[in-house]
Amino acid sequence: MKKSVALILTFSLMLALAGCGGKGDAGSDVKSEGVMTYAEYMAAAVDDQVVVETYVQAKQSWWDNTATIYTQDKDGAYFIYNMACSEADYDKLTPGTKIKVTGYKAEWSGEVEIVDATFEIEDGNYVASALDVTSMLGSDDLIAHQNEFVSFKGMTVEDAGNGSAFMYKWDNSGTDGDDLYFNVSLNGQTYTFTVESYLCDNTTDVYAAVKNLQIGDVVDMEGFLYWYEGVNPHITSVTVK
Amino acid sequence: MTKKRKTVRYLLLCLLFASAALLAGCHGSKGLDPFGMPEEFDTSRNYTITFWAKNDTNKTQTDIYERAIAEFEQLYPNIKVNLRLYTDYGMIYNDVITNISTNTTPNVCITYPDHIATYLTGTNVVVPLDELFADERYGFGGSEVRFDTVAQSEVIPRFLEEGAFDGHYYAIPFMRSTEACYVNKTYVEALGYTLPDVLTWDFVWEVSEAALAADADGNFVVNGQNVLIPFIYKSTDNMMIQMLRQTDGDYSTDEGDILLFNDTTKAFLYTIAEHGKSRAFSTFKISSYPANFLNAGQCIFAVDSTAGATWMGTDAPLRDISDEKLVQFETEVMTAPQFDPGAPQMISQGPSVCLFNKSDPQEVLASWLFAQYLLTNDVQIAYAETEGYIPVTTRAQNAAEYTDYLARGGEDNALHYDIKIKAAKLLLDNIDNTFVTPVFNGSASLRNAAGQLVEETVKAVRRGQTVDEAFMETLYADTTALYRLDQGGSSATGKTDLGPLPKTAVVLLVSLAVVWILIILYVILQAKKQKSY
Known part of the structure; x- marks a missing residue:
C-alpha cells in the first residue's frame, strides 16, 4: 500500500514538474493569439x-x-x-x-x-536568471542576447581614463548622481560598462559599489545587455572577489 | 564612450510639465519686489551666488567655467560663486521652473530666450537688465568694475537684441552657434555631383536619392555597406523653422499668434514624407546622432549644430563609433540647405545668460558683475574654442589670440581641428544671415511642435502609413493638442478667452443681483412709507 502511494505521489510530482516546464522557468512561453514569438x-x-x-x-x-x-x-x-x-x-x-x-x-x-x-x-x-555571457564578450554571439539580464564573471577593473576606477558621465564632466562609467577587461580586451543613473541612482548598492572600486579589482557583475554603438551593459550589481 | 539620449528625448515632455508647474506655482503669488539698482555695491558684505550652466558634455567647457569662477572670486573675494552643471537646456528650464515656486532660483543662469518668456509669467522673477547695462559705475564699461568689462557697443548688436522682448533686455548672449551641414564630399563626387557654393534643398534631396542605388547583394554602391541614410537632420524643429523662414512662410507673429499649421508647412511635410519613405532621409530621434552615421560612411549630409563640430569627420577628436567602423573621407562644412542660395538664412542659437531676481538688490548686483565677467576675452575666447561657437563680442572676435586661432585651422586635430574652425568661420561669415524666432510665452512649445510635425511624418511613412490630407489634418490637430498650442501663446498677450462662467459663479452672481434688487425695493418701500406718514 505504502509503495503504491509512494509511486502515485512520485508520478504526480513528475507530471506536475512536466507541466511547470511549459509555463514555468524553463522552456518557451506559449503566446496568446496574435502575439509574436x-x-x-x-x-x-x-x-x-x-x-x-x-x-x-x-x-x-x-x-x-x-x-x-x-x-x-x-x-x-x-x-x-x-x-x-x-x-x-x-x-x-x-x-x-x-x-x-x-x-x-x-x-x-x-x-x-x-x-x-x-x-x-x-x-x-517570470523573473529571468542572469545568463553568464562572459565567454561571449568580443564575439558575434553576444548580440543575440541583447537586452537580456546577464552576468560577467572575473573581470578586472581598469583605469576609467581619469586615473581612477570610474568617472561621472562618459567624459568625467559629471557629478554624484550622474551615470557612472567604468572600464573592465578580460583576456586583454577592455569594455566600458555603465551604471545608468535612471535605472540605479546614487542611493543604490551598485552605485556605491562602483564608486568604491579600485583599479585592479576583480569583479563579478550583473546587469542588462544594453547596446550603444556596441555593447554597453547597464550594470545592476557588482561584487569584488 | 557614449553620449546620452535620455535627456534629449525627455526635453519635450519636460517643457510641458515645467510650464504647467510654473503657472501653478505662480498662481496667487505676489512675487518679489522689482529690482532696484543700488547706488553702490556694498563690498563689506559677503555674497554667495549660484550659477547654473550648460556644457556640451565637454570637460574643457567645465574647466573654463571653473577657471572663470576662480578668477572672478579673486577679483571679488566677497562673492562666492557656486557652479551647477547641466548638459541639457531643457533640464535647466525644468529645474528653474520648479525652483521659482519656492524662491530658490539660481542667481545667474544659462538659458534660451524662449525659456525666459515662460519665466516672465511669474512676478518679477527675471531681472530686466536695462538699468544694469546703463549704469555708469557697474554697467557695461562701468568705472567701478574690477575687470576689463566690455562696452555695450562691443556686444554684437544682433545677438544682444535676441535677449530683448517686452520692451526690456532680459538676457545677455554668452556664445553663438548655428547649424551646419557636414558633407561627405568624397561620396558626393563619387556619385557624379559637384558641391555647389551654397547647398540647396533640391541638391541635397537629389543626391540623397541617387545615393540609394544598391548592388545585386543589396549593398549601397556608394559606400559598399548595407546601411546608408544619406541625409540626417539632428534638430527637426530647426529644419522646419528654417524652411519656413527661407520661403517667408508663416510660423508665428511677434505677439504669439500660432501660424505654423499652414499649407506651406504641409507642402514641406509632403516633400519630407517622400524622402522619408524612400529612406533617403531620417532624423536623430528616429535613427541616432548624425555624426555616428557620417563618420561610419553611412551618411552624406549630416545637419547638426556648429557646436557639435568636434564630433564630425574622419579625424574628429570626439567619437562614439569604434575604430573599425570609421571610414576615411573628405568633410566639407557648408551652410544648412537653402531655398535661395543668394539670400541664405540660418538659425541663430547658443546659450544666453539671465539673472534671477532676489529680495536683496546687492545680491543681484553681485550676480550682474559675474554675468559681465563671462563676456571678458579670457572666457569668451576660451569657451568659443571648445566647439564651433563664436564669441559674442567684437572685442573677442577681433582679438589677436582669436584671429590667430582661426588662422591655424587644421594644424592639429585637437584645439585647431579644421572642421571645428570651419564651422565657426561659417557663422562668422553669416552673422547677418542669422535669425531668431519670436519670443513669447509658449514659443518653446511651438518650436517643439515644428519638430514634431517632421518626426511624426517620417515615422508614419516608414511604418507604411499613407500621408495625405486626412493624415495632415490629424497630425495638425494632435500636435496642437499635445503642445497645448490652442491655449499657449495667448497667455502672454492677455487675449485669453476664459469661456463661459461656471454654473456656481452664475448662481452666485444672480443671487447677489436678486439681493441687491430686494434691498433697493426695501429702501424704496421704506421711503414711500415715510413719505406717506
Whole structure:
C-alpha cells in the first residue's frame, strides 16, 4: 500500500514538474493569439508593428505618462522605450509582471527596442536568471542576447581614463548622481560598462559599489545587455572577489 | 564612450510639465519686489551666488567655467560663486521652473530666450537688465568694475537684441552657434555631383536619392555597406523653422499668434514624407546622432549644430563609433540647405545668460558683475574654442589670440581641428544671415511642435502609413493638442478667452443681483412709507 502511494505521489510530482516546464522557468512561453514569438519579433523589420508578451525585469524611468523598461520572456529580451503608461500603472510594473506590448520595432545606435508602445497587464510572472555571457564578450554571439539580464564573471577593473576606477558621465564632466562609467577587461580586451543613473541612482548598492572600486579589482557583475554603438551593459550589481 | 539620449528625448515632455508647474506655482503669488539698482555695491558684505550652466558634455567647457569662477572670486573675494552643471537646456528650464515656486532660483543662469518668456509669467522673477547695462559705475564699461568689462557697443548688436522682448533686455548672449551641414564630399563626387557654393534643398534631396542605388547583394554602391541614410537632420524643429523662414512662410507673429499649421508647412511635410519613405532621409530621434552615421560612411549630409563640430569627420577628436567602423573621407562644412542660395538664412542659437531676481538688490548686483565677467576675452575666447561657437563680442572676435586661432585651422586635430574652425568661420561669415524666432510665452512649445510635425511624418511613412490630407489634418490637430498650442501663446498677450462662467459663479452672481434688487425695493418701500406718514 505504502509503495503504491509512494509511486502515485512520485508520478504526480513528475507530471506536475512536466507541466511547470511549459509555463514555468524553463522552456518557451506559449503566446496568446496574435502575439509574436521572440523569433518572430527578431525577424520583424525595423518600423514594423510588433505585439509581444513579455515580463518586466526592471524599470528605468517614468516621466509624464511614459515608461522605459527592461523586459524579457523565456526566449529573449525586449527593451521598451517611452511606452505610454500612467503613474498608477507604472507602480504595478513590478519585476516579473507579465505585459502585452503593442508598438513599433526600432533601432537606435544598435539598440533594438520597441517604441510608441501601449501595454496591458496580463496574468503570469517570470523573473529571468542572469545568463553568464562572459565567454561571449568580443564575439558575434553576444548580440543575440541583447537586452537580456546577464552576468560577467572575473573581470578586472581598469583605469576609467581619469586615473581612477570610474568617472561621472562618459567624459568625467559629471557629478554624484550622474551615470557612472567604468572600464573592465578580460583576456586583454577592455569594455566600458555603465551604471545608468535612471535605472540605479546614487542611493543604490551598485552605485556605491562602483564608486568604491579600485583599479585592479576583480569583479563579478550583473546587469542588462544594453547596446550603444556596441555593447554597453547597464550594470545592476557588482561584487569584488 | 557614449553620449546620452535620455535627456534629449525627455526635453519635450519636460517643457510641458515645467510650464504647467510654473503657472501653478505662480498662481496667487505676489512675487518679489522689482529690482532696484543700488547706488553702490556694498563690498563689506559677503555674497554667495549660484550659477547654473550648460556644457556640451565637454570637460574643457567645465574647466573654463571653473577657471572663470576662480578668477572672478579673486577679483571679488566677497562673492562666492557656486557652479551647477547641466548638459541639457531643457533640464535647466525644468529645474528653474520648479525652483521659482519656492524662491530658490539660481542667481545667474544659462538659458534660451524662449525659456525666459515662460519665466516672465511669474512676478518679477527675471531681472530686466536695462538699468544694469546703463549704469555708469557697474554697467557695461562701468568705472567701478574690477575687470576689463566690455562696452555695450562691443556686444554684437544682433545677438544682444535676441535677449530683448517686452520692451526690456532680459538676457545677455554668452556664445553663438548655428547649424551646419557636414558633407561627405568624397561620396558626393563619387556619385557624379559637384558641391555647389551654397547647398540647396533640391541638391541635397537629389543626391540623397541617387545615393540609394544598391548592388545585386543589396549593398549601397556608394559606400559598399548595407546601411546608408544619406541625409540626417539632428534638430527637426530647426529644419522646419528654417524652411519656413527661407520661403517667408508663416510660423508665428511677434505677439504669439500660432501660424505654423499652414499649407506651406504641409507642402514641406509632403516633400519630407517622400524622402522619408524612400529612406533617403531620417532624423536623430528616429535613427541616432548624425555624426555616428557620417563618420561610419553611412551618411552624406549630416545637419547638426556648429557646436557639435568636434564630433564630425574622419579625424574628429570626439567619437562614439569604434575604430573599425570609421571610414576615411573628405568633410566639407557648408551652410544648412537653402531655398535661395543668394539670400541664405540660418538659425541663430547658443546659450544666453539671465539673472534671477532676489529680495536683496546687492545680491543681484553681485550676480550682474559675474554675468559681465563671462563676456571678458579670457572666457569668451576660451569657451568659443571648445566647439564651433563664436564669441559674442567684437572685442573677442577681433582679438589677436582669436584671429590667430582661426588662422591655424587644421594644424592639429585637437584645439585647431579644421572642421571645428570651419564651422565657426561659417557663422562668422553669416552673422547677418542669422535669425531668431519670436519670443513669447509658449514659443518653446511651438518650436517643439515644428519638430514634431517632421518626426511624426517620417515615422508614419516608414511604418507604411499613407500621408495625405486626412493624415495632415490629424497630425495638425494632435500636435496642437499635445503642445497645448490652442491655449499657449495667448497667455502672454492677455487675449485669453476664459469661456463661459461656471454654473456656481452664475448662481452666485444672480443671487447677489436678486439681493441687491430686494434691498433697493426695501429702501424704496421704506421711503414711500415715510413719505406717506
